Amino acid sequence: MNKPLMATDRRPGSASLRGKLSSPQVILQLMVLPAVLAMVIFNFMPMFGMLIAFKETDLTDGIFGGKWVGFAHFKEIFEDDRFWMAMHNTIGMSILKLVITFAAPILFALIMNEIRSNAYKKVVQTISTLPHFLSYVIVATLCLIFLDPQGIVNHVLMSLHLTKEPIEFMAEAKWFWGLGSALDLWKETGWGAIVFLAAITGVNGEVYEAARMDGAGRLRCIWHINLPAIRSTIMVMLILNIGNLFYGGSNFDQSYLLGNMFNTDRSYTLGYYTLDNGLIQMRYSFAAAADLIISTLSLTLLLLTNWVAKKINGSNIF
Amino acid sequence: MNNSFRKSREDIIVDTLVWGLSLIVLAATFYPLYFVLIQSLNDGADAAKAPIYWFPRDFSLENYQLVFKQDLLLTGLKNTLLRTIVGTTATVFVTSMAAYALQRPNLKLRKVYVSMGAISMYFSGGLIPLYLVLNKLHLLDTFWVYIVPYLFGFFNCLLFMSFFRNIPEALTESALIDGASEFKIYWKIIIPLSMPVFATVSLFVAVFHWNDYFISSFFITTESLQTLPVILIRLLSLSEAQQEIQRYIGNNTGSSVTLESMRYATLIISIAPITILYPFLQRFFVKGMLVGAIKA
Known part of the structure; x- marks a missing residue:
C-alpha cells in the first residue's frame, strides 16, 4: 500500500x-x-461475513468456510412462529417508544429554556442527563426493586387506593411495552433535550426583542420562534429514530435483562432472537440470516424515511 | 431578555409551570438513586422490617464491608476498572491520532479512509459474523476482547476532526517548517489545545466500558475475567446471591446483612464513579458535543 x-x-x-x-x-x-486495520478487521470482515447467512457454518469454519445452502435459513425463519412474535414485539415496542419518548425531550428543552436562573438550569440539566450514563443493568435493577409487588410503587398505589392487590408488573406480559417506554423516558429525556436546547440557544437575542416589541408574550415566542428554530433538528432526530425501529435502541437490553418466562409473549424481541439462536443455540448461519433480514429492513426504512422527509420539506440527513 | 418588563400574568403562569415541571423531573430522576443510597447505608435486617423512604434509620457500613470482602465482586470491580482505563486510553489514542491524520489535506487516500469510516458508522455485519471473526483471532475469552475490537469509532473520530479543524493551520504549518514531524505536532501541539474534545470522547468511551455487560456476558466465559455489571446481573438471580450471602454469614455470625442490602451496596458502587465525575466533565462535553453536532 x-x-x-x-x-x-x-x-x-x-x-x-x-x-x-x-x-x-x-x-x-x-x-x-491502526484505525484502518481496526475497521477492516472488525467492521468490514463481519460485513463480508454476512454471506454465512446463505451457508451452513460452525465455529471452526469461520466466516470463509461452510457449505452453501441458498435460502434455506430464510425459509425456516419465515416459518418460525417465534420470529414473528419477536417481530411483533419489536415493532410494537419501537412504535410505542417513538410516540411516547420522542416528544418528551422537545418539551423538556422548551421548559429548560424558560428557566431564568442559570444556576438552577445547570442543576436541572446535570441531574436530568445523568441517567443516560447509567448502565442498563442498573436501570433494570432499579426497575425490579421499585416495581416489586412489595416495592415502593405498589406501596404508593395501594395507599392511594388505586389498586387493591399489588400489581405484578414483571409477571404480567401486558405491562412490558409500557414499562420499556417508561424506562426510556426516565433514562433518555434529559440527554435527548441537549440537542434541542443547543438549537434554541443559537437563536439571536434580537429576534426575541423584536417579538416583544410587537407585543408577543412568552408562549407566542415559544410557538413562533423556539419551535421553528428546532424544526430541522426535530426532522433529523425523527428520521434517525424511525430508521432505528427494528434495532430499537434499548429493546434488546430490556428484552434480555427484564424478560422472563411470564412476560416472554411481549418481551421477546428481534435482537434477542438473534442472540438466542446464534450464541446460545449456536446456529450461527441461521442467526446471521435473521440479522441480515433485520438490517435489510432497517436500511430500507432509513432510506425511505429520508426520501419522504426530503420530499416534504427539503431536509436531508445524508 | 428578562426583568426589563413587569411580570405579566402570562409570565407568572409560565414560570409556575416551568418550576413545577422541572421539579417533578428532578425528583423523578434523583429519588430512585437516593433511595438506593439510603438503603445501602442502613442495617440490612432493620431495613427488612419496615420500608425506609427518607433517611437511613439504623446507619451501618456493613453492607459495603461485605461487598469489599467478596472475591467475586472484587474481581469484577478490578476487571471493570482495568478495562475502563486501558480501553479508554487506547481508544482515545488510536481515534484521535487517526482523526489528526484524516484532517490533514496532504494525506493520501484520505477520501477512501473517510468513506470507509462513514460506511462503518451506518452498516454493520451484525453480531454473529463478528463473533466468528473474534473466534478466529483467538480474542474470545481473553481480556483483549474488551479492548481491541473497539479501538476505533468513526463517530468519535468526527468529533475529534471537527475540533482539530478549528485549530489555526498556521500553528501546524510553522511547526512543519521548523522540522517537527506530523506525529510530534499531534502530540505536542494538537493534544494540549484540544482538552474539551478529549474530555468528551474519553467520557463517552469510559462510560461504554464501565457500563457494558454484553461483551462480558457473551464473549467471556472465564469467571476471573468478568466485569461488575455481569456480577450485578448474577446477584439479581436469587439463588446465586443467597449462596454468596450464606458463604459470608457462615464465618461472620451475628451479621445482619441481607440479600437486598448487599444488592443496594453493589449498585451504589457501580453508580458512584460516573455520578461523582460527571458534574466536572459536563462543562467540557457540552462544548465538545456542540462543535460535533454542528458539523455532523
Whole structure:
C-alpha cells in the first residue's frame, strides 16, 4: 500500500530508508493505520461475513468456510412462529417508544429554556442527563426493586387506593411495552433535550426583542420562534429514530435483562432472537440470516424515511 | 431578555409551570438513586422490617464491608476498572491520532479512509459474523476482547476532526517548517489545545466500558475475567446471591446483612464513579458535543 505513495513523496531525492520512513506522508499513513486495520478487521470482515447467512457454518469454519445452502435459513425463519412474535414485539415496542419518548425531550428543552436562573438550569440539566450514563443493568435493577409487588410503587398505589392487590408488573406480559417506554423516558429525556436546547440557544437575542416589541408574550415566542428554530433538528432526530425501529435502541437490553418466562409473549424481541439462536443455540448461519433480514429492513426504512422527509420539506440527513 | 418588563400574568403562569415541571423531573430522576443510597447505608435486617423512604434509620457500613470482602465482586470491580482505563486510553489514542491524520489535506487516500469510516458508522455485519471473526483471532475469552475490537469509532473520530479543524493551520504549518514531524505536532501541539474534545470522547468511551455487560456476558466465559455489571446481573438471580450471602454469614455470625442490602451496596458502587465525575466533565462535553453536532 505504501509503495505508490513513495513515488510521489515530497522529497523524491531522499533515497535512504531512514529518510523514507520519516517522510511526512509515511508518518501520516502510520497514524491512520491502526484505525484502518481496526475497521477492516472488525467492521468490514463481519460485513463480508454476512454471506454465512446463505451457508451452513460452525465455529471452526469461520466466516470463509461452510457449505452453501441458498435460502434455506430464510425459509425456516419465515416459518418460525417465534420470529414473528419477536417481530411483533419489536415493532410494537419501537412504535410505542417513538410516540411516547420522542416528544418528551422537545418539551423538556422548551421548559429548560424558560428557566431564568442559570444556576438552577445547570442543576436541572446535570441531574436530568445523568441517567443516560447509567448502565442498563442498573436501570433494570432499579426497575425490579421499585416495581416489586412489595416495592415502593405498589406501596404508593395501594395507599392511594388505586389498586387493591399489588400489581405484578414483571409477571404480567401486558405491562412490558409500557414499562420499556417508561424506562426510556426516565433514562433518555434529559440527554435527548441537549440537542434541542443547543438549537434554541443559537437563536439571536434580537429576534426575541423584536417579538416583544410587537407585543408577543412568552408562549407566542415559544410557538413562533423556539419551535421553528428546532424544526430541522426535530426532522433529523425523527428520521434517525424511525430508521432505528427494528434495532430499537434499548429493546434488546430490556428484552434480555427484564424478560422472563411470564412476560416472554411481549418481551421477546428481534435482537434477542438473534442472540438466542446464534450464541446460545449456536446456529450461527441461521442467526446471521435473521440479522441480515433485520438490517435489510432497517436500511430500507432509513432510506425511505429520508426520501419522504426530503420530499416534504427539503431536509436531508445524508 | 428578562426583568426589563413587569411580570405579566402570562409570565407568572409560565414560570409556575416551568418550576413545577422541572421539579417533578428532578425528583423523578434523583429519588430512585437516593433511595438506593439510603438503603445501602442502613442495617440490612432493620431495613427488612419496615420500608425506609427518607433517611437511613439504623446507619451501618456493613453492607459495603461485605461487598469489599467478596472475591467475586472484587474481581469484577478490578476487571471493570482495568478495562475502563486501558480501553479508554487506547481508544482515545488510536481515534484521535487517526482523526489528526484524516484532517490533514496532504494525506493520501484520505477520501477512501473517510468513506470507509462513514460506511462503518451506518452498516454493520451484525453480531454473529463478528463473533466468528473474534473466534478466529483467538480474542474470545481473553481480556483483549474488551479492548481491541473497539479501538476505533468513526463517530468519535468526527468529533475529534471537527475540533482539530478549528485549530489555526498556521500553528501546524510553522511547526512543519521548523522540522517537527506530523506525529510530534499531534502530540505536542494538537493534544494540549484540544482538552474539551478529549474530555468528551474519553467520557463517552469510559462510560461504554464501565457500563457494558454484553461483551462480558457473551464473549467471556472465564469467571476471573468478568466485569461488575455481569456480577450485578448474577446477584439479581436469587439463588446465586443467597449462596454468596450464606458463604459470608457462615464465618461472620451475628451479621445482619441481607440479600437486598448487599444488592443496594453493589449498585451504589457501580453508580458512584460516573455520578461523582460527571458534574466536572459536563462543562467540557457540552462544548465538545456542540462543535460535533454542528458539523455532523
